[in-house]
């Protein structure tokens with residue numbers, strides 16, 4: 001922690017967002033499985049417009065896939081001023097009674113630079129598997 005109680009790593013803009021918009025230049029991080037969990041690919045797969053056009057035929061790609069891109073910090077509606085609010089809210093929700101059981105760390109291609117892992121460590125990862133990117137926030141941000 002820094003002198004002000006903030007994690008300096010969490011403030012840095014050089015981290016990867018694990019729940020980024022589906023856009024050319026992003027990387028495909030994982031795919032939603034029939035068990036309702038995101039299953040990460042062994043390596044990040046760069047996506048281009050052709051790929052995205054093909055998957056948009058079945059609706060918004062973010063509804064069934066997760067993408068990674070550079071963390072935008074203050075350029076993102078999820079940024080609280082010092083950290084990403086998504087993983088904090090998700091962990092809180094997962095701790096509620098009746099929440100899905102947690103499992104071991106899943107394989108992940110971006111753990112070394114992941115914004116959420118930098119913020120909260122290994123407890124981000126079991127929760128991460130249940131997060132579907134909120135496209136409503138993206139629409140709001142784009143307006």
Ligand code: SF4
Pocket residue numbers: 018106107108109110111112114115116117124125126128129
């Ligand atoms: S929270 Fe964990 S599993 Fe999810 S993207 Fe970050 S490092 Fe990977």
